[in-house]
Amino acid sequence: MEIIHHGAVNGVTGSCHQLIIDRQNSLLVDCGLFQGAETSGRDENELLSIEFDISTVKALLVTHCHIDHVGRIPYILAAGFDGPIIATEATAALLPMVIEDALKVGVTRNRSIIEACLKRLNHQLVAVPYKQWRNVSLSGNTKTKVKFQPAGHILGSAYIEVDVQLESQPSKRIVFSGDLGATYSPLLAAPKSPYKADVVVLESTYGDKNHQSRRDRVKSLERVLTKAVSDNGVVIIPAFSIGRTQELLYELEHIVSYSANEKLNEIEVIVDSPMAAKFTAYYQQFQSLWDAEAKRRIKQGRHPLNFDSLYTVDSHQEHLQTIDYLAKRDKPAIVIAASGMCSGGRVVNYLKRFLDKPSSDVLFVGYQAQGTLGRDIQKYGSRGGYVFIEGEKHYVKAGVHTISGYSAHADQNNLVNFVKRIRHQPQKVVLVHGDDEAKTILKEKIEAVGITATIGV
Template sequence: MEIKHHGAVNGVTGSCHELVLDNKTSVLIDCGMFQGAESSGSESDTLQLDFPIDTVKGLFVTHCHIDHVGCIPALIAAGFNGPIIASKATAQLLPLVLEDALKIGVTRDEELINQFLRLIESRLQPVEYKQWQAVDSIEGLTFRYQPAGHILGSAYIEFKYDNEIIVFSGDLGAPYAPLLPAPKSPWRADRLVIESTYGDKRHENRHNRRQHLEAIVRHCLQDAGTVLIPAFSIGRTQELLYELEDIIHRDKGTAWENIDVIVDSPLAAKFTEHYRDLNALWDAEAKARKSKGRHPLAFDQLITIDSHKDHVKLVNYLKHSGKPAIVIAASGMCAGGRIVNYLKALLGDKRTDVVFVGYQAQGTPGWDIQRYGPKGGYVYLDDERIDIKAGVYTLSGYSAHADQKDLVNFVKRMRHKPKEIRIVHGDKEAKQVLKTKLGEVCPTAKVIIP
């Protein structure tokens, strides 16, 4: 067997790995889109792959973030006609993600999009967690999906073939993230492909990050300004709503009860509905809150903006009114979406605060704001220079990714540790640091940075 890497090798986006079983048969694990400086920036590339797919008999999806699934249309266009295997929750969410990706990067033709989505849904094979299963078209291969705790439906995948177990981590979640249970390590992995997004960093703990979030919003209340939180529509948005509901619940009778929490993303609103419907996948804490009659993802102060007309109206209103509000909008790296209009309107206002709660890839506007904003710098948005007078904050603890300690523990807690570890999905420094740490945990393993 051979493992090939077609993405997430020189950075953190474009996840796509190929498990080659023999010279006629292989499977893909994810087929993601490159973003930021890792992308060529050409829309035409969204329907092109740079590797042959003649032997690819199946696609296994770890979760439905765009950097893991955004190139599925390209895979289909290249002639792939095998099954698309995903957890039940991911299979439910994937068509929404791909519909949005097609509208932004490929076409607005509703008929073409619906035709493609029907094709995707006919190929989707939803699977349960924790059950070994076979693939009809691939002899000798069995697999098992295990909860990864990253976003709803996320999984790491165990493959069993020729008496060997190969594990692909996908993106692993942080142990104390809101809403979802923490991932548990597999019992055995002979070979492991592991992400390293935060391989060189440690997140602040949940109590501290919640305090920091609350402090920033209190500052907003005092300054009569807006808190802008760029966040991915799935995962981060729902976690933030969960934490904000808890802060408001604990501070009943204060100004917190009057602050508007605005989700300005039709896609995020749809995902939040799915998170509510799939509450059986929540962790024990979230289930306990729900059983007490609380609504962590549907509280009174929550406002959802759907139409573009209402979005434009709200941006102008917040720009001129100075009414305190919290706005959560995509994209998480400020590379498009409705957050860009808020940033253009409000970055020049010192009453505004921008809070980053997730990874910002180099080459994205989010990375520029995060790096240059605290120095009073500027950023280009839609080819327009915007001076940054807003406060800029980063709360690393809200990342949906495991940090260095979590990644090391994922390997450390395996009963039978890998003979080979391949480190992907991280910047150069993060991978190098994690390689050293994993070498200490598995001194006999061959630790590779592809």
């Protein structure tokens, strides 16, 4: 057996890992888009096309439905893949929406093409519950089963255990982490380590950093909001529609409801993303997956994802009207808009209008990949510099803040503990999905607890 990485090996996007079981059989884990600097200097066809042999791929296993993990699914379908696409029940519910949006934004608005792709997807999509083994049909006498375990990253996210029984050989257990959630994140429970593994393919996004504690990050969030209400500014929070937006709403409900600052109690929270609104509805539908704290809030009669001062912007016309409305009035507001790395979407229009206003604030709550507008604002905003948005120079006069604790990714301690707490420890950990420095530092930390680690190539 061997593992070939078709993405997320020299960076954090384009996740796609192929487990070669034997000459006749392989499994694919995720099939995501490349983003940011990882697209630089590369032809679009090269980034999107499926250039590896899929003739032996018996199933595509999906860890979760962020676009950097699923965005190339239409292309593998076009390349002729007709096997099962296996995902958790919540991911299977969300995935068609994500793929439809990706097709509209990056490929075509031709409805017949979109419908044809979604029809294929739904035909091949297999929804499975957490924590149950499922056999995967292979050629020959080799046997393989897979199990999806809660990863705590976003709704439906999973790490995947793959158990391979080669003929007349002991079985091997390979674990693909996908993206692991951070400990003490709101809404979803943190992942628990598997009982055993021979090999772990582990993400390393924050392999070189540890997040703030949840208490500290709530205080940081409240400080930014207090500054905003003091000068009636607009707080722009770029956030992915799935995961980060819902976690923020959960925390904001508590702040606006219970803060001692009366102006914070009145602040409007605007979610300018139809996708985010749809995903929030699914979060409410799948409340059985929430953690104990979130379930307690529901029992108390609170509505952490649908509170009184929350407004949702739907149409593009409403979006433009909201920007004009915020620019003309003298009241503070919080705007959550996609995309999370400012690489497109409605947040770009907010940045164009408010980035040069000292009363405004831009709050980053997630990882900003190299080559994205978000990373540029983080880097140059702190120096009073400027960034280019759609070819135009914009000076960064707004306050720029980063609260790492709201990342949906596990930090260094979480990642090391995930491996360390595997009862029957792996022979090897393969590090993927991280910048070079993050992988190098995490490798040292894992080896310091006596486990061999390598960097995926």
